[in-house]
Amino acid sequence: MKHVFTLLIAAFPLLAPAQQRKVLIIGIDGCRGDAILAANAPRLQQLAASGFSTFEGNTHPPVWSGTGWSTMLTGVWEQKHNVTDNTFSDPQYATWPHFFARIHSVQPTMDLRSFVHWAPINEEICTSATQELELPSDTALADSAVAALQATDAPDVLFLDFDDVDHAGHTYGFSPDIPGYLDAIxxxxxxxAPILDAVAARPADEEWMVMVVTDHGGNTWGHGDNSFEQQRIFILASGPGIAVENRAATRDTFPIATTMDFGATTYARVDNNALFNFGTAQDFTIECNVRMPLDWDGDPAFLCNKDWDSGYNPGYVLSTTGGGYTWKFNIGDGTHRVDLDGRPINDGQWHHLAVTCDRDGEARIFQDGLLMGTADMSAIGDISTAMPTCFGQDGTTAYPYAMTGNLCDVRIWSKALDINTISAWSGKPLTSAHPDAAFLIGHWPMQDGTGGLLANTVPGSPAAHVHDGTVPTSATWSANSDPLITTDLTLTPVQADVVPTVLAYLCIPNDPLWQLDGHALIPACIPTGMGEQPGDGPPTFFPNPTRDQLHLQLRGRHDVQVIAPDGRLVLHHATGDGPVDVGALTPGTYVLRITDAEGAVSFARFVKEL
Ligand SMILES: [Zn+2]
Structure with a gap:
């Protein structure tokens, strides 16, 4: 047994507590990743090639600096920090603080510095910093950073914000094809360059992770809109132990076997029913897949239970727009209306469209798995109508503009599904694994393939076939080979991942009580193989791998934390309480973070088996 134990310890080397983990975050406002690759930017390109990189990460709209930096630096989305523009009118940083405050709460001696060109980052967002500097220019910022890194005592975490690339984007446009923008990069x-050189010249017992990040993208128009180019962000992270990896967005491809062709006289209707009338307070979600041609007349509806002659009329509609060939969501109660716009869909490709309505909160729209916009809908009252729910027509069934395209997989839920659920299940065939399966009240896959009856497949419908769709005229069906492609934001690198990544590198457990929204992009406490364990030698424990318990051989009282591969703190244990019970953990490799009575910290890895 003894030799097996030794072998396993060797296979999972101890981390190096004598090494000091440090992080430099270089923020570049409004910088597009594809423009970094197109620019004369050898140092940034070298960073991208030497560690973790993604050029297909995502932020949420609205894409403003106040929103983006807040999401990045607090580690939570705008639904929590509540900064949706640059006015910082009602931020919730007291509940969702800058990550310096998180680090300070567990490592109060760490030296945390924020040097910025865009002053609101320090004035509004940053707290618990050891030092804050607001610099008048990018050049002054770089000089200050180099000076800090050449001093004897370097910071443990240094955040820098460069602002001039955003200025160039506003002047020339944000694009890898625009020379003025590339020149700024x-x-x-x-x-x-001298900042990275100063990091490289630090003493050998310091292990630096360098991250490069941005608050938002942009396009030739600017930013503040909801376009894909504005939402797309890059994230780079390189340093000792960080594997070279380029991670694309996670896209899901779904086949669609057959389609019903909608046209001038071809639509479908589901008879009016209380189940699909949402009154004054019922939350709901509507999803569908749509394929539209390159152009069309007017603003025909995909899904509608109202008279679309006016957006104020009671009821809702998912429709095309007359100008720009995008799509929109409208909801009205007779007096008030809320409207949200999506992106263009006039490309002959399938798109997943979704709308969630939290009646005393926000309406949100999604396209192909990405959030496109939000609006306060609390003023909207009774939206019930006496009309049918129509596919390809409005509720009157006589709207002058008829949909000419395809529609399928209509899903109606009696709940406002959350953003992650919409993104993870956008277009994905429904199974009982869907977290809100119990709230599905209507589902018309529209894969019937023949005839004019569109089966509602919700199990246990109140009366079988009552809520089937019917096509008043003859339906035409066609075989289809075009797939639906959506993005799964829950598996795609996002802006909220930056803080968990920093914590993971610093071996600071991501406390579940902080409710951070992102996930670490690198494994927690990556072993670097550098440095030696001082003092009494490594903490020993057995068995490893283990199924249920870890026995630690430690003298005196120790505090033991178990950190999951994604950096989350999953167990907290004080020795003297017996062995550490790990039986409930998901199988995988975990880090033990062991603090002795004097506060010295050491690390080890173990494997939890099935
Ligand atoms: Zn800007």
């Missing part, structure tokens, strides 16, 4: 690359 080349200038930042030049400014960060």
């Amino acid at each position: 080349a200038t930042v690359d030049h400014l960060i």
